[in-house]
Amino acid sequence: MRRGTNLPWVGDYNQAVVLDGIRRSPGTSRTELARSTGLTLQTVSNIVRRLLERELVREDVRRSAAPRTAGKPRAALSVRPGTAVAAGVQFDRDHVVAVLLDLTGDVLDVARAERDGVGPAASVRVAASLVGTLVAAGVERGTVEPGAVRGVGVAVPGPLDFRGPVRSSAINLPGWRGVAVAELLQDHLHLPVLVENDATACAVGELWRSPPGPRSFLHVYVGAGIGGGIVLRDEVLRGESGNAGEIGHVVVDRTGPECTCGSRGCLEACAAPAAVVRSYVGLVGAPAAHRAGLALTESSVLPDHDLLDGLAAAGDAAATAVLRRADEDLADVLIGVVNVVDVGEVVLGGPGLRRGGPRVRAVVHRRLKAAMSHELHGVEVRLSDSGEHAGALGAAGGVLHEALSSSWSTARTPLRATVISPVAPVH
Numbered sequence: 329m330r331r332g333t334n335l336p337w338v339g340d341y342n343q344a345v346v347l348d349g350i351r352r353s354p355g356t357s358r359t360e361l362a363r364s365t366g367l368t369l370q371t372v373s374n375i376v377r378r379l380l381e382r383e384l385v386r387e388d389v390r391r392s393a394a395p396r397t398a399g400k401p402r403a404a405l406s407v408r409p410g411t412a413v414a415a416g417v418q419f420d421r422d423h424v425v426a427v428l429l430d431l432t433g434d435v436l437d438v439a440r441a442e443r444d445g446v447g448p449a450a451s452v453r454v455a456a457s458l459v460g461t462l463v464a465a466g467v468e469r470g471t472v473e474p475g476a477v478r479g480v481g482v483a484v485p486g487p488l489d490f491r492g493p494v495r496s497s498a499i500n501l502p503g504w505r506g507v508a509v510a511e512l513l514q515d516h517l518h519l520p521v522l523v524e525n526d527a528t529a530c531a532v533g534e535l536w537r538s539p540p541g542p543r544s545f546l547h548v549y550v551g552a553g554i555g556g557g558i559v560l561r562d563e564v565l566r567g568e569s570g571n572a573g574e575i576g577h578v579v580v581d582r583t584g585p586e587c588t589c590g591s592r593g594c595l596e597a598c599a600a601p602a603a604v605v606r607s608y609v610g611l612v613g614a615p616a617a618h619r620a621g622l623a624l625t626e627s628s629v630l631p632d633h634d635l636l637d638g639l640a641a642a643g644d645a646a647a648t649a650v651l652r653r654a655d656e657d658l659a660d661v662l663i664g665v666v667n668v669v670d671v672g673e674v675v676l677g678g679p680g681l682r683r684g685g686p687r688v689r690a691v692v693h694r695r696l697k698a699a700m701s702h703e704l705h706g707v708e709v710r711l712s713d714s715g716e717h718a719g720a721l722g723a724a725g726g727v728l729h730e731a732l733s734s735s736w737s738t739a740r741t742p743l744r745a746t747v748i749s750p751v752a753p754v755h
């Protein structure tokens with residue numbers, strides 16, 4: 329739970345804090361909000377009155393069983409559904425996923441299309457069409473009020489170049505390097521667009537769906553590459569260039585394979601699904617890998633990686649060896665990150681863990697337990713339950729998060745370059 333401040337010049341920030349408090353604790357009261365935010369009851373009441381006038385919030389007055397002795401009836405506050413909505417889009421190697429997220433936290437709709445290897449311009453057209461269809465269907469069904477869509481969040485594999493219009497340097501999406509994805513999408517949708525690195529987007533999604541916190545966690549995303557998103561006491565850590573959490577380019581083996589980033593022996597070059605499949609082929613040879621069932625095509629990396637998990641479970645020594653090495657490399661990096669940023673949780677997600685997630689979780693848990701002093705610093709390790717649209721969900725959550733706290737993030741960090749036109753604050 330974020331804390332408010334009673335300084336007068338950050339009134340909009342307090343409004344964001346109160347709205348976030350209501351969103352994360354539906355049915356809460358003004359008194360409870362005052363307690364959880366640290367704001368005075370008078371300040372909370374004033375803000376709630378404004379939110380009620382703007383119809384972002386509603387209140388249900390509940391009379392207790394003994395109203396005469398219980399004093400004033402208790403007003404339960406909650407966010408009004410359908411009044412503030414964001415779309416989220418995620419591009420990965422093979423798919424475009426779009427979601428519609430309500431300020432209440434409900435996922436209103438999800439759509440998905442194959443990318444079929446088409447380039448960025450055609451993929452963006454597909455994404456725009458998916459978003460347009462979702463919004464139209466929401467308005468038709470009455471779950472989205474006309475004009476309620478605050479913007480579109482886009483999750484793409486990092487690192488991203490935030491100097492000027494946000495450009496993808498997505499080394500894992502062939503043909504996307506230097507593409508100003510937000511501009512392309514905005515040309516089609518005419519809505520504010522916010523671009524986020526996919527791992528950070530997943531962390532925002534995790535935060536967005538959290539009960540009142542505060543929470544500090546590292547979200548690890550294993551897709552074509554390996555990325556990380558960091559949240560410290562409910563604040564998303566973005567860093568100087570907007571690429572904080574790029575754990576995939578931490579070196580785990582100085583004499584290891586060359587990485588697409590130009591370095592050598594990065595975690596991603598050693599432990600991402602493609603690297604693990606390559607290591608397996610290096611050990612057993614391509615003919616034996618084919619006989620074991622691996623397709624070894626450019627689009628078969630994830631299924632082949634899943635298959636290695638099955639082979640290891642069935643006793644295949646080479647599969648066991650390459651997966652163990654990758655898991656230990658990942659654990660080495662996570663121990664370093666947890667020591668540096670002092671998070672209490674590690675959340676593991678992404679399509680690269682859809683089969684081997686429990687195995688990776690067990691290794692990371694064992695290594696962290698051995699490495700950290702649990703008396704001082706217990707670290708939970710768990711698998712994400714956001715499913716395959718975690719990045720899109722997080723990107724949409726990022727739009728609402730920005731809209732809720734825009735004045736605060738403008739005041740504190742100049743990283744408005746992530747938004748090519750400002751996301752409209754929720755007023």
Ligand SMILES: [Zn+2]
Binds near residue numbers: 577578588590592597
């Ligand atoms: Zn690298």
